[in-house]
Amino acid sequence: MTEAPVSGAANDAEPRVVLTARGLRRDFAGFVAVKNVDLDVHHAKIHALIGPNGAGKTTVFNLLTKFLAPSAGRIELMGRDITNTPPAKVARMGLVRSFQISAIFPHLSVLDNVRVALQRPGGLGYQFWRSLGSLDLLTPRAEQLLETVGLQNERHRMAGDLSYGRKRVLEIATTLALDPKVLLLDEPMAGMGHEDVETVADIIRDVAKDRAVLMVEHNLKVVADLCDWITVLQRGEIIAAGDYATVSQDEQVKVAYMGTAHDA
Amino acid sequence: MADMTTTGIDRQTRARTEWFLVGLGIAALIAAPFFLYPVFLMKMLCFALFAAAFNLLLGYTGLLSFGHAAFFGGAAYFTAHAVKEWGWTPEFGVLLGVFGAAVLGLIIGFFAIRRQGIYFAMITLALAQMFYFFCVQAPFTKGEDGIQGVPRGHLFGFIDLSVPLNMYFFVLGGFLIGVFAVWRIVHSPFGMILKSIRENENRATSLGYSVARYKLAAFVMSATLAGLAGAMKALVFQFATLTDVTWQMSGEVILMTLLGGIGTMLGPIVGAGLVVTLQNYLATSEFPVTVITGAIFMICVLLFRRGIVGEILARFSRGEDDAR
Numbered sequence: 001m002t003e004a005p006v007s008g009a010a011n012d013a014e015p016r017v018v019l020t021a022r023g024l025r026r027d028f029a030g031f032v033a034v035k036n037v038d039l040d041v042h043h044a045k046i047h048a049l050i051g052p053n054g055a056g057k058t059t060v061f062n063l064l065t066k067f068l069a070p071s072a073g074r075i076e077l078m079g080r081d082i083t084n085t086p087p088a089k090v091a092r093m094g095l096v097r098s099f100q101i102s103a104i105f106p107h108l109s110v111l112d113n114v115r116v117a118l119q120r121p122g123g124l125g126y127q128f129w130r131s132l133g134s135l136d137l138l139t140p141r142a143e144q145l146l147e148t149v150g151l152q153n154e155r156h157r158m159a160g161d162l163s164y165g166r167k168r169v170l171e172i173a174t175t176l177a178l179d180p181k182v183l184l185l186d187e188p189m190a191g192m193g194h195e196d197v198e199t200v201a202d203i204i205r206d207v208a209k210d211r212a213v214l215m216v217e218h219n220l221k222v223v224a225d226l227c228d229w230i231t232v233l234q235r236g237e238i239i240a241a242g243d244y245a246t247v248s249q250d251e252q253v254k255v256a257y258m259g260t261a262h263d264a
Numbered sequence: 265m266a267d268m269t270t271t272g273i274d275r276q277t278r279a280r281t282e283w284f285l286v287g288l289g290i291a292a293l294i295a296a297p298f299f300l301y302p303v304f305l306m307k308m309l310c311f312a313l314f315a316a317a318f319n320l321l322l323g324y325t326g327l328l329s330f331g332h333a334a335f336f337g338g339a340a341y342f343t344a345h346a347v348k349e350w351g352w353t354p355e356f357g358v359l360l361g362v363f364g365a366a367v368l369g370l371i372i373g374f375f376a377i378r379r380q381g382i383y384f385a386m387i388t389l390a391l392a393q394m395f396y397f398f399c400v401q402a403p404f405t406k407g408e409d410g411i412q413g414v415p416r417g418h419l420f421g422f423i424d425l426s427v428p429l430n431m432y433f434f435v436l437g438g439f440l441i442g443v444f445a446v447w448r449i450v451h452s453p454f455g456m457i458l459k460s461i462r463e464n465e466n467r468a469t470s471l472g473y474s475v476a477r478y479k480l481a482a483f484v485m486s487a488t489l490a491g492l493a494g495a496m497k498a499l500v501f502q503f504a505t506l507t508d509v510t511w512q513m514s515g516e517v518i519l520m521t522l523l524g525g526i527g528t529m530l531g532p533i534v535g536a537g538l539v540v541t542l543q544n545y546l547a548t549s550e551f552p553v554t555v556i557t558g559a560i561f562m563i564c565v566l567l568f569r570r571g572i573v574g575e576i577l578a579r580f581s582r583g584e585d586d587a588r
Contacts, residue, residue, distance in 0.1 A: 065470065091472035103470070105463035108456075116460045117471045119453055125473060128454035128485070135453055178471060 018043045018212045019095065019182050024063055024073035026056075033059045034236040037073070039214075041182060046204065046213045048223045051233035052256055057216045058100060060233070061186050064214075065097045066090045078181065092120075094181035098188060100216075102167040104174070106160030110151055113159050113170055114142040117177035142177070149173045149203055165196035172203060183207065185215040189222055201226055224248075232256065293436055302428040303500065308540045309439040310497040315520040315532030316446045317489035322518075323527030324450050325482045326462030330385040330514050331372060331392025332490050335365040337509030338395060339491035344411040344504035345404050354417045354425055358438070358495040365491020366484055368395065373483030377476055380465075389511060396509045410505030414498060431500065438496050442489050447529055449485060458482055490517075519557065523564050525571025534573050 019041035026034045034056040041047050049057050062068040064075060066087040075083050077095050085093070105113050118138040119125050127134065146152045149169045154162065159170060168188060175183060188204065189197045201222060204213060217223050223230060223244065230247045232240040240250040247253055296305050314336050321327045339361035347357035372395075376387040399405045406412070416425035425431045449455050461468045461475055469475050498504045507513065516539065524535025539557060546553045568575035 067466070067469075086474070087469050088472050088474040091470055096472075097470050099466065099470070103464055103467040105460045105467065107463055108459060112456065116456055116468075119456065120472050124453045125457045125478075126454055126481075128449045128452045128481075130452050131448075132451050132453070132456070135456070174471070 016043050017041065018078050019064070019214070020076045021060075021064060022074045024060065024075070025071045026059055026063055026068060027071045032236055034063065037233070037236075037238055039064075039231060041212045041214050042229070043181075043212050044209060045228040046208045046215065046226055048227035048230045049214060049216045049233060050218070050220070050223060050230060054235075055233040056236040057233055058186060059236070061097060061184055061216065065095060065184060091178070091180075094178075095184065096175050096178050096180035096182070097184035098168075098171050098175050098186055100186040100190065102164065102171055104159045104162075104167050104170055106158070108159055109155065110146065110157055110159050110162070110170055111139070111142055111155040114145050114174050114177050115139065117174045118142055120178075145173045145177055148176070148206075150199060165192040168192060169196065169200060169203075172200065176207060180211060182212045182214065185213065187216050187218065189217060189219055197222065290440070297429055297432045302432045304540075304544055306432055306435045306500045307497070307544075308537050309435050310493045310500060311517075311520065311536040311540050312533040313439050313442040313496075314490050314493035315517055315524065315536040316443050316529075317486050317493060318517045319521050319526060319528075319532040320446050320449060320489070321482055321486040322521060323531075324455060324462060325458045325479060326465075327377075327479060327483065328381075328385045328518070329376070329388040329483070329486070330511070330518070331376075331388035331390075331395075332487070332517050333509050333511065333513035334372065334392040334395040335368055335487040335490040336494035336497075336517070337399070337504070337507075337513060338368050339365040339494035340498035340504035340508050341399065341405050341411065343495040344414045344498040347417060347499070348411060348414045349404075352417075353421055354419050354434070354499055357417075358492065358499070361495030361498070362488055362491045365494065366488040369484040369487020369491075370480075373480050373487065377479040377483060389514070392509070392514060393511060396506070396511070399506060399509050405504075405506075408506065410503055410507075411498075412503045414502045414504065416499050416502065425499065435496050435500060438492055442492050443529075443533070445485075445489060449482075450529070454478075454481070519561055521571075523561060523571055525574030525577070528571070528573045528577060531571050531573035535571065538572075 017040045019039070021037060021039040024034055024037040025032070037060060049060060051057055059068065063070045066082065066085055070083065073083070074081065077090070077093055080093070082090055082093065082095070105116065108116065115135055115138045118141055119135065124135070143152060143155065146155050149172060151166065151170060151173060154166070159167065162170060172185070172188065185204070188200055192200065197219070204215070204226060207213065215227070228243065230242065230244055231238055232247055232250070232253050234256045239252045239256060240247050318329070318332050321329055342364035343357040343361035346352040346360045347354060352360070372388060372391045375391060376384050379387055400407060416431060419425055419430070419434055423430050425434060457468065457473055457478055461473070461478055465475055494508060497508070520535035520539050521532045522535070523538060524533065525531030542557055542560070543553055546556055564571065570578055
């Protein structure tokens with residue numbers, strides 16, 4: 001819906017790499033936040049990025065979505081070099097992120113939050129001479145998206161009045177409105193109640209059927225259930241990568257998480 | 265102030281009440297010059313439009329400009345010069361002022377939008393001060409004297425604007441066009457994006473919006489409308505002086521907007537009306553004007569932070585629409 005698919009011939013069921021990073025590095029005034037990070041994010045797979053606090057997970061997200069410029073390294077999105085592409089352009093190319101702090105527009109209604117995301121294609125964002133009624137044609141699609149995440153009954157509420165978990169769900173709906181090829185979710189379940197966690201897990205599983213998902217998550221149970229591939233970061237470096245069984249048996253990972261190599 | 269959150273029927277009744285009130289307001293403005301001193305009313309309209317234009321940026325885009333006097337005062341100079349020295353008719357003089365303000369807005373905005381928050385405000389202040397010094401030095405502004413004795417001329421060549429009522433309706437027309445433009449922009453698809461930038465800039469970027477372009481567009485629109493206000497003011501008072509490009513003028517429009525209520529359509533207009541009225545009545549008394557307006561401003565900030573109109577709207581509609 002946003003960008004025409006570049007390679008329509010590729011089979012959607014076949015796993016392929018849609019986002020790659022090689023030798024990613026970021027320095028902050030002498031402090032190396034991220035170094036030598038290589039990532040391959042596959043279409044139709046859920047990829048987790050885990051690690052203790054301060055491991056550089058969010059920095060990696062900021063680098064991939066170009067909110068931060070990498071000090072070194074190279075990033076490719078569906079075969080195109082995006083290392084120096086501005087963040088809004090990256091989003092238009094189909095790499096869309098969510099934020100750790102729930103990123104919604106608090107003084108807009110729930111429906112408008114989603115419609116804002118639907119507005120960009122067709123240049124509807126620049127039309128300052130038309131009435132808001134011209135956005136009505138986006139309402140059915142917005143309502144459909146709200147229904148997928150179970151927010152349809154709250155569509156006229158102010159987004160800022162929603163509970164924390166519902167705000168995160170709204171953020172996901174807004175992100176999905178862009179129909180991204182690659183979805184980057186920064187701790188989508190953080191601070192959520194039990195029910196919301198399950199809802200969001202189902203949503204993520206569902207949307208990952210035809211797009212790539214890379215998520216930062218602390219809840220290891222969720223990661224174990226949901227993710228096909230796990231990359232573990234510590235002090236800005238990758239210390240392990242593999243499926244959950246492999247990673248959870250890794251000695252370095254145990255040390256990083258438990259502070260000791262002994263089996264608990 | 266259309267509220268997108270209420271249901272269809274609610275929205276309709278609300279819109280109807282709003283149109284009724286707007287009609288009432290316009291009728292009052294048409295009748296006003298028959299009861300009140302027209303120059304005072306015209307001054308009020310010019311400042312009200314200035315504040316409304318400023319509010320487009322502060323209230324709906326979340327950008328605090330501390331240099332809006334450059335557009336207001338700059339347009340006043342351009343219009344005054346064109347009308348007095350080149351003998352242009354008032355409508356073309358005003359158009360030149362508006363165009364000049366837009367160009368100034370493009371230049372100042374181009375640099376300012378690169379930074380956020382206090383840095384944005386400082387850059388607008390610095391560039392507006394540079395423009396102030398340009399106005400002090402440039403020969404066409406006549407330095408400390410300003411451009412005096414600007415003829416009001418004949419609108420479209422045949423309506424004599426030296427007749428106070430004619431002039432008043434010319435200014436009222438400009439004011440209504442300007443305020444309508446602000447309303448249209450705010451309640452448009454583009455306005456939705458401006459609000460989303462105000463609410464969460466990073467999120468707007470992550471949705472694929474090139475935030476810088478939207479900010480610059482809003483900045484230029486705001487500057488253009490501030491220019492319309494300044495251009496009309498030059499014709500009303502028949503002069504353009506340094507007063508209108510000083511930083512104090514930039515501060516005054518901030519005060520008017522905050523006093524009335526940022527992010528509301530009516531707030532800046534009410535705020536401007538209040539400040540201008542106070543200035544007018546206090547000018548002849550022994551009270552120092554700035555102390556009084558300062559005190560009122562402090563009381564407003566302490567008691568109702570949403571501004572006068574913002575607070576009233578909050579009481580009546582539980583304040584959860586885009587009145588903020």
